[in-house]
Amino acid sequence: MTRAAAYALIMLFALVLATRIDVAGQQGVSDGARYDPDGRLLYPADYREWVYLTSGLGMTYGPAAQAAGRPPMFDNVFVNRESYRSFLATGRWPERTIFALEIRTGDENVSINNGGRTQGAIRALEVAVKDSSRFPDTTWGYFEFGAPPEIAPAAARLPATASCYACHRNHAAVEQTFVQFYPTLMDVARAKGTVRADYDPARKP
């Protein structure tokens, strides 16, 4: 193969790949949000096999005093696999992207651990979905599924007045998602130019 032919082949491959990603962005992912016939989001039973994004311990969004006296909880964030791959390529979330935020206890002194905290029982599962046709007013919908053994099989979207909507809209770095807390993705967003223009890392609620 000549060098020119090889170059043409590479460009063709890149074009096909770019088209596929663009289609995914517009039409949505195949492993994203699913709904019941009444339009309620189905519980995403397989979220522990999605891509892990980050954890925090004892995160506090409001006045720090609110957290005082309460034991700190872990939060684990997962996103569906196709959307993760798409974000790596574009810095954007496709339609039907689904995030799970899992809250677990932060236990002390478990087994050989003598300091710090490790993860215990699940306390809550919260979900965010990008779906601009279903949620034209907010683009993203937020949902609560409770905790085992009382997990809801399906959940209606929280009302747009719930505090999560305003906080994500006002403070999240990329498309109403807190990419500033996802260490493997913030650099991708910077490289792709998808961090919101007025994002200020020092801004507090």
Place this chain on the structure above:
Amino acid sequence: MTRAAAYALIMLFALVLATRIDVAGQQGVSDGARYDPDGRLLYPADYREWVYLTSGLGMTYGPAAQAAGRPPMFDNVFVNRESYRSFLATGRWPERTIFALEIRTGDENVSINNGGRTQGAIRALEVAVKDSSRFPDTTWGYFEFGAPPEIAPAAARLPATASCYACHRNHAAVEQTFVQFYPTLMDVARAKGTVRADYDPARKP
């Protein structure tokens, strides 16, 4: 189809499935550890797309006083996807199972967070591999890859005198792995009867 024929079909399917899992246990997984021609473990570049098992913050294995004065770090644990599925079915790890232990800073006051800690830069990547043909003396091998930007492309096994070997052998609940810290897997191990007989959750090093 008669009920008897349907039953026979289901049993046949179960048998095929059990055989496949058994073969995986003996021959190893297809997404597990890979080595260079000199037998050094290749850096598992895709570990962030494996299955997440748990995180700790500021975990301390020895005397708690050792940790005093040092900022607490997050540890994130991942395992290859086929081995995770196999463990759910059997409570055991197939040959060539590979774990990644990622150490990250625990940052304060990032963006809207006013309390607790969130994950920052990676500080180390440590790996465990089950391979009883390569490591007949210890069954598992332990490896260190450093941290970006100085990640080693391949690593030799740490000597069997390294402290990780004895600690995993003496204190880990299932097959030299710390399943007692993996909240979604400890119940599986209990149900499958694979927790070591002398496992004592109160035992300290």
